[in-house]
Amino acid sequence: MEKDIALPSYTLLPAGSACGIWDGRRDWVHFFELHLDCMPEPRLDNREIVTAHLASPEELGGIASTKAVTAYLGRDFCC
Template identity: 65%
Template sequence: MPNLERHRPTPLIDAAWRLVFRLGFPLARAWWHIRRPDHEGALVAIYVGRALLLVKSSYRSEWSFPGGSIQPGERPDAAAQRELAEEIGLPSYPLRPTDSVCGIWDGRRDQVHFFELHLDSLPELRLDNREIIDTHLTAPEELHSFALTGPVVAYLAGKRGG
């Protein structure tokens, strides 16, 4: 299991944030289903040897990779680095761009840019404990036992096909 340090300076504030995420995400998804906005995101597949790091958010049942939305004017690689720092406390590492996929996920037309990070060992993680509440380092043969987000499924399908 990875060395995990949770961000706990204010447990009540963290709990309030998790509640906001849990209540706000279904409302946002409903709005996106009506509006069908365009969205652009960046996700990072972190490999430790053959194992892949999955993250669990506080507001969805599926597991994903660290990452999130690309801000206006932000490059995909910069967004990926920012999200790694915000969500799991990883410092800047050289990321390898791999692919991008388009699809409709959570009601949005989404373009997701993927990056890979290959590590010999997993450094200490500092989860934000608001958006990201858990991690799991899993072997490739165990991935089928996890509910995964649509973009992660698309990434893995591309890896099997490529």
Template identity: 60%
Template sequence: DAAARRELAEEIGLVAPRLLPAGEATGIWDGWRYRVHFFELRLDRPPKLQLDNREIIGARLASLEELRGIAVTGPVAVYLERAPVAPPADMGGDPTRSR
């Protein structure tokens, strides 16, 4: 948690008081063995990002639905496979309707 918050602050200027643990993935990607820890951040409004222009030269925030439509790294693909799918917009979040 502390390392993830530090990296957010250093690389994109986002100060996160709290991150929610969202699991981990292990595997071999690009010939290297990795253990990746995932965290989620819930925001009330989109923050202004301040990139470090060293490690990060471009960034934008994206919803899970948007991420499912673009090419991502192996660990992120594992995370997206596990992430819940949002209900269709026409269901209005009504808990009495089947999904």
């Protein structure tokens, strides 16, 4: 993970797993949390992700999200 998100893996805290049928196929998703003193500015490499926004769970109410994100926010971790 260090290579993909540019931080040591030990700073990520396991936050649960969820499984379900999303986008027509069964999937199992593992969630991790990162607690920061302040929000960093995203730095994108412009290869696959061309825009990003870091948001708190409270800000996500008006943003479309995947069923996996909805499961995480609702702490619906049953599999």
